[in-house]
Amino acid sequence: MRTRRLLVGLVGVLVVLTACSSSNDGGSSSGPPSGTTDLTVFAAASLTGAFTQIAKDFEAADPGTKVTYDFGSSGDLAPQIESEGTADVFASASESYMDDVQQKVGVSGRSDFAQNQLVIITPPDNPGGIQSMRDLTNPGVQVVLAAPGVPVGDYARQALKAAGIEDQVLANVVSNEDDDASLVAKITADEADAAIVYVSDVTSVVAPQVNAVPVPAAVNVVATYPIAVVTGTAHPDLAQAYVDYVTGPSGQATLKEYGFLPPPAT
Amino acid sequence: MATRPSPARTPVVVAILATIGAAFVALPLVALLIRAPWSELSNELAASGAWTAFRLSIEVSLLSAGLSLLLGAPIGWVLARARIPARSLLRAVVIMPLVLPPVVGGVALLSSLGRSGVLGRWLDSLGIQLTFTTAGAVLATTFVSIPLVILAVEAGLRSLDPRYEQAAAAMGASTGYALRRVTLPMIRPQLIAGLALAWARALGEFGATITFAGNLAGRTQTLPLAVYQARQTDPGAAVLTSLLLVALSLIVLVAMRDRIFAR
Numbered sequence: 001m002r003t004r005r006l007l008v009g010l011v012g013v014l015v016v017l018t019a020c021s022s023s024n025d026g027g028s029s030s031g032p033p034s035g036t037t038d039l040t041v042f043a044a045a046s047l048t049g050a051f052t053q054i055a056k057d058f059e060a061a062d063p064g065t066k067v068t069y070d071f072g073s074s075g076d077l078a079p080q081i082e083s084e085g086t087a088d089v090f091a092s093a094s095e096s097y098m099d100d101v102q103q104k105v106g107v108s109g110r111s112d113f114a115q116n117q118l119v120i121i122t123p124p125d126n127p128g129g130i131q132s133m134r135d136l137t138n139p140g141v142q143v144v145l146a147a148p149g150v151p152v153g154d155y156a157r158q159a160l161k162a163a164g165i166e167d168q169v170l171a172n173v174v175s176n177e178d179d180d181a182s183l184v185a186k187i188t189a190d191e192a193d194a195a196i197v198y199v200s201d202v203t204s205v206v207a208p209q210v211n212a213v214p215v216p217a218a219v220n221v222v223a224t225y226p227i228a229v230v231t232g233t234a235h236p237d238l239a240q241a242y243v244d245y246v247t248g249p250s251g252q253a254t255l256k257e258y259g260f261l262p263p264p265a266t
Numbered sequence: 267m268a269t270r271p272s273p274a275r276t277p278v279v280v281a282i283l284a285t286i287g288a289a290f291v292a293l294p295l296v297a298l299l300i301r302a303p304w305s306e307l308s309n310e311l312a313a314s315g316a317w318t319a320f321r322l323s324i325e326v327s328l329l330s331a332g333l334s335l336l337l338g339a340p341i342g343w344v345l346a347r348a349r350i351p352a353r354s355l356l357r358a359v360v361i362m363p364l365v366l367p368p369v370v371g372g373v374a375l376l377s378s379l380g381r382s383g384v385l386g387r388w389l390d391s392l393g394i395q396l397t398f399t400t401a402g403a404v405l406a407t408t409f410v411s412i413p414l415v416i417l418a419v420e421a422g423l424r425s426l427d428p429r430y431e432q433a434a435a436a437m438g439a440s441t442g443y444a445l446r447r448v449t450l451p452m453i454r455p456q457l458i459a460g461l462a463l464a465w466a467r468a469l470g471e472f473g474a475t476i477t478f479a480g481n482l483a484g485r486t487q488t489l490p491l492a493v494y495q496a497r498q499t500d501p502g503a504a505v506l507t508s509l510l511l512v513a514l515s516l517i518v519l520v521a522m523r524d525r526i527f528a529r
Contacts, residue, residue, distance in 0.1 A: 175398055
């Protein structure tokens with residue numbers, strides 16, 4: 001009889017564990033502490049470093065404000081904004097996901113605030129012997145890319161296609177990762193030979209742990225990052241102030257520090 | 267053998283809480299059924315590579331369940347029967363994957379069997395690589411499902427009267443013969459339950475697999491990983507692929523019902 005009880009317990013444990021596959025929680029939504037205003041910003045994972053710094057500066061300049069981020073792949077964030085409506089500001093790594101939110105939810109004050117480019121990274125000892133983008137086609141090279149639908153993954157495929165080596169390189173892909181942070185982790189852990197990430201991913205912390213190989217300018221993709229206030233926000237003025245801060249001189253200086261290029265001249 | 271408790275009036279509080287609880291679990295599953303784009307069923311499943319993931323999931327989960335049984339049952343035997351020091355500690359260690367977040371299991375596997383891991387470094391020099399391979403996916407799922415076999419077998423052996431084995435030994439049966447002909451047949455229900463639970467757990471494994479084995483269609487992208495990826499590019503396919511997993515899990519759990527609860 002003990003056996004049966006134990007097995008019943010096991011079923012319980014099994015069900016619980018199966019249910020909690022990893023996933024980032026939607027952030028936000030807990031009521032703001034009295035006296036402060038909580039601003040929820042959904043931002044592309046590649047902005048993690050720069051935006052964390054920007055939040056500190058923004059909060060210091062406006063003490064009543066607390067900025068909460070939900071960082072993730074833009075392709076994950078857009079549908080979350082559409083279905084949950086908890087975001088005050090959206091900063092996307094791709095125009096298309098911003099277009100999506102603009103159509104389905106509506107945005108205001110939209111503007112491009114940064115650009116990014118692609119770079120190939122390898123472990124420091126470069127086990128795959130990658131000297132140029134073309135070397136990614138060498139047999140046996142283990143390449144990791146972001147999955148299709150993740151902006152950096154789509155941009156990488158565009159660049160490979162422009163170089164005419166998409167099929168050969170895709171044949172060397174051993175894993176389609178969820179975002180650029182996972183790609184960097186695979187390379188710093190020496191689990192793969194090469195990854196295509198954003199220039200901004202090679203931060204001062206990451207730089208010593210990887211070897212960077214440029215993507216030729218002729219095929220490199222320029223990713224443009226739009227930011228906007230999400231329609232329906234409870235704090236439209238504060239959200240607009242945050243957007244203005246990011247597009248303003250201090251925000252731009254921080255983004256530059258983190259490896260981003262300035263937005264396209266209009 | 268157990269006598270069924272006579273039907274009692276269900277206390278109102280119990281009935282209310284049970285209804286809320288059941289709805290809490292059932293509602294999301296029903297919502298999947300409602301939200302599924304049924305009209306595009308065949309297109310969606312074909313285009314999203316769900317069948318490739320389905321076949322791989324069956325392969326990986328069965329191999330993993332088999333490996334869990336092969337290695338887990340002996341551990342269960344040792345925990346139940348062998349005279350060993352620090353039994354509780356050993357049990358805690360081998361059961362650990364049950365309570366660890368699977369992603370931690372994946373990181374631990376990378377540190378041990380990854381290309382530059384403690385053992386992986388050495389395997390790599392022999393030309394053996396486990397990360398990004400189907401074998402790696404099997405190992406990752408086995409890591410999380412093996413405790414279920416261990417616990418089931420240990421529980422089975424503990425509830426078994428040792429006099430059966432003593433009698434076999436007294437009649438001249440060798441240890442191996444007694445194990446094969448007496449012990450194993452008597453704990454067959456627990457072996458099957460452990461195997462089925464391990465299989466079900468392997469089928470749903472996500473965190474350890476994506477962390478250790480990566481995500482590549484046809485090689486390491488099992489159904490849960492396919493759902494995770496489709497959610498970005500094709501939410502409809504994500505819902506349909508999820509339903510495929512729900513259906514499979516339902517079949518396993520219903521089929522196991524008699525093994526676990528009845529008799």
